[in-house]
Amino acid sequence: MRPKTLLKTGLAVTATAVTGSVTGRPDPTWYRRLRKPSWNPPPQTFGLVWTPLYGMIAYGSARALEAAPPARRRALARTLGVNLALNAAWPPLFWRLRSPRAALAELVALNLSNAALVRQAWRADRAAGLILAPYAAWTVFATALNGAILRRNPGQTAKRSKLAQLLTAGRLRAGPRR
Template identity: 50%
Template sequence: MRLISERDGQNRVRWQPYAGAAAVVTAAAAIGNAATDSRSTWYQRLSKPPWQPPPWAFGATWTPLYGSLAWSVGRAWSQADKREHSKLATALAVNLSLNAAWSWLFFAARSPRAGLAATAALNASNLHLIRRTSRNDPCAAIGLLPYAAWCWFATALNAKIVHLNPRH
């Protein structure tokens, strides 16, 4: 059984769209991670809800979510015609920019409110990316649902942190 089933005219698997998607997703993850410091005194002092996962759970969750994001976009790109490529690339670029920006706004700028604005925009971007992806490959769009669901959870968590820390 092959996870990657798209083939070119000579019955070869087209790996380039997957590699390209993985590269840009990895770059965005690294950019966001560079600003994330859950061990900082500032972050440790924030009041957090009891339902917040432990810090290790975020890395354990984001890693497969980024993998599914790269797979979904690579698959959709493989199915898209040339006219759709720029629209899909733009949707992904906006999404990944918002994803990485959250860490810089929340952690580096120490602004849970700005982080909340970014994650709310990320949720809208997720809906657009899912819609754009579904036009090219409905299966790829389904692959984005766990990523979108986690982002909604992150938004709820960020909103609760804002609520518990009104002066930040």
């Protein structure tokens, strides 16, 4: 594998991790108040799991991109890009907006993207597909956990924006004045 390919996928994955971390800073008080299933892992588990998974995404994707025939390489790169964008989208939906419902819908899309990524990687290089499989498995687990949290907390609504709060409080008018 060329170091340049691994560097590119590594930078893309790092950007994803940083974006998710910055845009979805956890609110431990809100999360502690949520009712969670008995199989919810301790908070430190997530960092311990995601760190090697991000490395596996970078390495497995680089292997697949190197092995893919030129005609499929661009499609694989697009699939990876969409996948990483979906990966970065979950934290702000769940943590910042406090919307388990929106986060669950996003995870469904991420799982579909993972299936496409693993399938394309497998076609290019079976080892790359196997390297990406734990990532797909973990997001299936995360989807089940997110769904269980949503079911146990049906009253959880998204945190409303300041604009939405002002509109509903009648302090701002929507639409033209008469």
